[in-house]
Amino acid sequence: MTRIPLSALIGLFFTGLYFFAAIFAGWIAPYGMAEIVGDSWEPMSSAHWLGTDTIGRDLLSRMIFGGQTTIFVAAAATMLSFGMGSILGFFAAVKGGWVDQVLSRLVDLMMSIPSLISALVVLSVLPVSLPVLIIVMGVLDSTRVFRLSRAVAVDITVMDYVEAARLRGEKQLWIIFREILPNALSPLVAEMGLRFIFAVLFISTLSFLGLGVQPPLADWGGIVKENKEGIVYGIPAALIPAFAIATLAISVNLVADWVLNRTTSLKGGRG
Amino acid sequence: MHPVIKLVAQRLALGLLLLLAASVLIFVGTQILPGDVAQSILGQSATPQSLANLRAELGLDQPALTRYFSWLGGIMQGDLGKALTNGQDIATAMGKRLGNTMFLASVAAVIAVPSAIILGLIAVRYQGRWPDRLISTITLATVSVPEFLLGYIAVYFLSVQLQWFPSLATVYDGMTFGEKLYAISMPVLVLVLVVLGHMMRMTRAAILNVMQSAYVETAELKGLRKFTIIARHAFPNAIAPVVNVVMINLAYLVVGVVVVEVVFVYPGMGQYLVDHVSKRDVPVVQACGLVFAAVYIGLNLVADVVSILANPRLRHPK
Numbered sequence: 001m002t003r004i005p006l007s008a009l010i011g012l013f014f015t016g017l018y019f020f021a022a023i024f025a026g027w028i029a030p031y032g033m034a035e036i037v038g039d040s041w042e043p044m045s046s047a048h049w050l051g052t053d054t055i056g057r058d059l060l061s062r063m064i065f066g067g068q069t070t071i072f073v074a075a076a077a078t079m080l081s082f083g084m085g086s087i088l089g090f091f092a093a094v095k096g097g098w099v100d101q102v103l104s105r106l107v108d109l110m111m112s113i114p115s116l117i118s119a120l121v122v123l124s125v126l127p128v129s130l131p132v133l134i135i136v137m138g139v140l141d142s143t144r145v146f147r148l149s150r151a152v153a154v155d156i157t158v159m160d161y162v163e164a165a166r167l168r169g170e171k172q173l174w175i176i177f178r179e180i181l182p183n184a185l186s187p188l189v190a191e192m193g194l195r196f197i198f199a200v201l202f203i204s205t206l207s208f209l210g211l212g213v214q215p216p217l218a219d220w221g222g223i224v225k226e227n228k229e230g231i232v233y234g235i236p237a238a239l240i241p242a243f244a245i246a247t248l249a250i251s252v253n254l255v256a257d258w259v260l261n262r263t264t265s266l267k268g269g270r271g
Numbered sequence: 272m273h274p275v276i277k278l279v280a281q282r283l284a285l286g287l288l289l290l291l292a293a294s295v296l297i298f299v300g301t302q303i304l305p306g307d308v309a310q311s312i313l314g315q316s317a318t319p320q321s322l323a324n325l326r327a328e329l330g331l332d333q334p335a336l337t338r339y340f341s342w343l344g345g346i347m348q349g350d351l352g353k354a355l356t357n358g359q360d361i362a363t364a365m366g367k368r369l370g371n372t373m374f375l376a377s378v379a380a381v382i383a384v385p386s387a388i389i390l391g392l393i394a395v396r397y398q399g400r401w402p403d404r405l406i407s408t409i410t411l412a413t414v415s416v417p418e419f420l421l422g423y424i425a426v427y428f429l430s431v432q433l434q435w436f437p438s439l440a441t442v443y444d445g446m447t448f449g450e451k452l453y454a455i456s457m458p459v460l461v462l463v464l465v466v467l468g469h470m471m472r473m474t475r476a477a478i479l480n481v482m483q484s485a486y487v488e489t490a491e492l493k494g495l496r497k498f499t500i501i502a503r504h505a506f507p508n509a510i511a512p513v514v515n516v517v518m519i520n521l522a523y524l525v526v527g528v529v530v531v532e533v534v535f536v537y538p539g540m541g542q543y544l545v546d547h548v549s550k551r552d553v554p555v556v557q558a559c560g561l562v563f564a565a566v567y568i569g570l571n572l573v574a575d576v577v578s579i580l581a582n583p584r585l586r587h588p589k
Contacts, residue, residue, distance in 0.1 A: 108289075109289065109292050109293065109296060110296070112289050112292075112293050112564065112567065112568050112571070113293050113296065113297070113560070113563070113564045113567065114522070114523075114525070114526040114563065114564075114567055116526050116529060116530075117526065117529075117544075117559075117560050117563045117564065117567075118296075118300065118560075120529075120544060120545070120548045120556065120560070121297055121300050121301060121548075121556055121557070121560040122300045122301075123548060124301060124547070124548040124551055124552075124553060124556040125300075125301050125302075125551070125553065197415070201417045204417050204419075204420075205417050205418070205419060205530055208417075208419045208530070208533075209530070209533060209545050209548075210545075210549055211545070211548055211549060221417075221419075224419065224420065224423065228423060231423055231426055231427050232426075232430075236427060238423050239420070239423060239424055239427055241420065242416055242420035242421075242423065242424055245415070245416060245417060245420065246412065246415045246416045246420075249415035249416070250411065250412070250415050253411070253415065
């Protein structure tokens with residue numbers, strides 16, 4: 001299995017492209033993020049590849065800077081949810097007993113309210129800033145990571161090598177990080193792609209509702225919100241983020257599918 | 272007692288308990304988190320006197336536990352409190368909006384559920400061939416785009432370019448049922464697209480899972496037609512997971528409604544909630560959050576109960 005299938009290559013290429021544009025936004029973007037360079041809603045031209053937005057800012061530059069914010073927030077939230085969710089999940093699986101019960105029931109409870117509703121409830125009292133958004137999204141999403149990593153780890157803890165490590169007298173932390181983590185890594189990595197996409201959609205939705213990234217910062221959901229009036233006049237500026245989000249989502253999905261397939265075929269058959 | 276009744280009663284009790292716990296969570300989320308509600312309503316420039324007045328008005332000078340129980344007690348009697356921004360009674364303001372939202376969601380469900388199941392059956396019948404691939408690709412595309420963007424894409428092409436449907440879903444009293452249906456055609460379309468993909472993929476997966484059983488092989492060896500095997504032998508045994516998927520998606524529909532209502536300026540619960548979150552109107556947000564949580568928990572409960580009832584081993588104990 002050294003050959004990478006074509007779909008995964010396409011996915012890797014576009015995912016890489018978006019991350020590259022996000023990291024080097026300041027160098028790539030032709031104009032400044034908040035620079036007014038033309039009339040409102042100019043059509044696509046050689047000077048403005050994607051045209052201009054509602055108050056005459058270059059849309060391509062705003063898309064690149066917006067992608068930076070969106071991808072940064074989503075990536076940070078995903079890392080937080082994985083850090084929290086997987087460690088707590090492994091811990092619950094290794095400890096078992098009442099620790100497992102308390103953590104699992106708490107997660108059940110948090111998942112009994114839809115994430116968007118929980119986020120809206122919490123954001124009605126908290127100040128809406130980037131760190132708050134990242135923490136809220138990360139904590140809400142960590143419940144799903146917890147479930148997955150606990151389920152994976154429960155299967156691993158009954159393996160002979162974990163038993164052997166226990167008999168050797170290894171500490172809890174060794175068992176979590178040296179025995180369980182390496183064996184649980186592949187399904188978690190595949191899941192990470194999906195959670196990242198979910199985070200991108202989530203932050204875009206919040207920004208679209210006016211409760212996510214606040215101006216003057218740009219992000220993809222915010223660009224839709226700013227340009228939505230144009231749609232009724234047949235100006236497609238608000239649809240450009242749709243294209244960006246969809247292509248990013250699909251390419252990350254393709255990569256995640258490949259990682260998942262590769263790991264299940266390593267185990268020899270349907271997992 | 273019959274074990275099914277016992278199981279169902281257990282699930283119901285568990286659901287009520289979960290709802291109670293969810294109300295605690297919503298209350299904790301808005302009241303005990305760091306961050307002063309009065310401060311965030313009035314802003315940084317508020318005088319200490321007006322802050323103290325608002326706190327007294329909100330009952331924030333009471334201990335949290337007292338506030339929780341008086342809030343919960345009010346809800347039990349159908350009193351959801353008053354909105355901070357305009358002093359209106361929340362229950363009255365919510366009543367009509369809840370009806371509108373339910374109308375929108377149920378029309379979407381009536382269209383989405385049968386088509387998802389039929390598409391899932393077709394995808395299994397032609398597994399790996401072009402109908403399967405086509406359905407999978409289209410659903411992957413719809414799953415990858417957030418609801419609000421799907422909404423604007425639909426508006427751009429169907430309302431603006433082709434002018435088939437209205438771009439705003441305005442409903443008011445005195446509209447006939449047909450007029451209402453026409454008015455909400457766009458939001459319904461978007462909601463259907465949002466849930467259809469996931470529901471169809473999961474239906475397909477659930478039936479494919481059953482297709483590997485020995486009795487399906489027996490049916491194949493008897494020489495039955497492929498579609499008969501799926502419809503008569505595989506589908507009845509996949510009902511429990513399929514109902515589960517349907518319910519999860521209906522619950523998701525209730526959330527998707529929030530965003531879609533904002534896109535199409537539809538006077539429902541979702542818009543009510545989002546409006547009042549930006550106004551930081553905590554009592555309204557709490558009430559809406561609780562209603563959404565109740566619907567969500569209720570639908571998940573129905574899914575549990577149906578999968579118990581669909582299991583013949585539980586219905587006919589030895």
